[in-house]
Amino acid sequence: MRTLFSGGTILTCDANHTIFSQGDLVIEADRIVYVGPAYGGTYDVRLPAVGRLILPGFVNAHTHAPMTLFRGLADDVNLQVFLAERVWPREIRMSPDDAYHGAVLAGIEMLRSGVTTYADMYFFPEELARAALDVGLRALVTPGIIDSPAWIPRFGTWEDFTQRALEFCTAWEGREGRIHTGLGPHSPYTLSLDALMRIRQVALEHDLPINIHILESPWEKDNPDVPDVERLADRGFFEGRTIAAHSVWVDAAGIETYARRGVGVAHCPQSNAKLGNGIAPVWAMLAAGVDVGLGTDGAATNNNLDLHEELRLAPLLQNVHSHDPTALSAGQALAMATRLGGRAIHLPDIGVLAEGYRADILVARTDDPAAVPLFDPSGYIGHVVYAMDRGCVDQVWVAGTRVVDGGEVLTVDVAQAMANVQRAALAVTARAAV
Numbered sequence: 001m002r003t004l005f006s007g008g009t010i011l012t013c014d015a016n017h018t019i020f021s022q023g024d025l026v027i028e029a030d031r032i033v034y035v036g037p038a039y040g041g042t043y044d045v046r047l048p049a050v051g052r053l054i055l056p057g058f059v060n061a062h063t064h065a066p067m068t069l070f071r072g073l074a075d076d077v078n079l080q081v082f083l084a085e086r087v088w089p090r091e092i093r094m095s096p097d098d099a100y101h102g103a104v105l106a107g108i109e110m111l112r113s114g115v116t117t118y119a120d121m122y123f124f125p126e127e128l129a130r131a132a133l134d135v136g137l138r139a140l141v142t143p144g145i146i147d148s149p150a151w152i153p154r155f156g157t158w159e160d161f162t163q164r165a166l167e168f169c170t171a172w173e174g175r176e177g178r179i180h181t182g183l184g185p186h187s188p189y190t191l192s193l194d195a196l197m198r199i200r201q202v203a204l205e206h207d208l209p210i211n212i213h214i215l216e217s218p219w220e221k222d223n224p225d226v227p228d229v230e231r232l233a234d235r236g237f238f239e240g241r242t243i244a245a246h247s248v249w250v251d252a253a254g255i256e257t258y259a260r261r262g263v264g265v266a267h268c269p270q271s272n273a274k275l276g277n278g279i280a281p282v283w284a285m286l287a288a289g290v291d292v293g294l295g296t297d298g299a300a301t302n303n304n305l306d307l308h309e310e311l312r313l314a315p316l317l318q319n320v321h322s323h324d325p326t327a328l329s330a331g332q333a334l335a336m337a338t339r340l341g342g343r344a345i346h347l348p349d350i351g352v353l354a355e356g357y358r359a360d361i362l363v364a365r366t367d368d369p370a371a372v373p374l375f376d377p378s379g380y381i382g383h384v385v386y387a388m389d390r391g392c393v394d395q396v397w398v399a400g401t402r403v404v405d406g407g408e409v410l411t412v413d414v415a416q417a418m419a420n421v422q423r424a425a426l427a428v429t430a431r432a433a434v
């Protein structure tokens, strides 16, 4: 079936920032088959889009969806306290159902902010994938792998984690055209270099991407036991596909390595700001040709999953850091939320409205005070980044299916999802007795 979106303003988010005012977009099954001026071909359904802005769905390049259960539990503490005292004692007592409920609520938040794809690192990958399918999102699910004595009685060794992760990837890759898989070794401070290299070997043998936290905090940068990008590169860790979350403290040599090895970066400005970790050198990474996407990180360090807030904060922080209002343009920021985000998580056929790309689409209202006035259609780029917010989200389509309409999520019962998380969060905290 062919669906025609007719007469909208289309921000394609391609490399040239091409815009079609009064443009048409046609989707068939889960792909875009036409984008441009008035469409002359056949179609089955016509959706008038006059007064609407059509753009690619946003890509949340880094999150931990079930951590909605920990929202508000770890405010005003640093990363080490956050992990060791607040989060890990609860995580080892979470049930698969808890993780599912947390991920469903996360999915609702993401859809409401216009996200169509997210990259997740967490435990209970089957529940993560099931939640993504039920909510209607596209997800790159990378089961977390960690080496910690406290976790062994519950989850086994890091080798056990890796084996289970591989079994998950084999079973779930490509489900319903919306589940993508990879491995999620947590970080170079929770896994030895030898373990990281063994996991990389598995990833290479099975052609899987690796999703890892790198140089998130000053503590990692200053700790000689935590290998930096060069030490990882010397061992060959960046062979294959990698998503390096955060990379706040990556230096010039590290950026060069990222560019040479095709490492994608997930920049999480709100999480980095909240934990006082610093401002990642995004301008330098983009200048070097590194694909940098935007991520919310988990709800415990943000505290919401509204990618629109990252889209606005990212350029502002780069300007603050460099004392230069041209450090990161609105167009570059929007690219990070779309095209570059897709490339950063190694899904290069999302994030652009063009023939052959996935039919993952955000339709925004322009009858909003923050979208007025408009001097030229290109003004919508700045409006989307600096002025409009998630209240403008009208429709969201993922893989050719409408999952949000009139700003309301169509796929799951939102009130029930909130009640499930309220109940699960209290239960996990009671079991952890913290």
Ligand SMILES: [Zn+2]
Residues within 6 Å of the ligand: 062, 063, 064, 213, 245, 297, 298
């Ligand atoms: Zn993270």
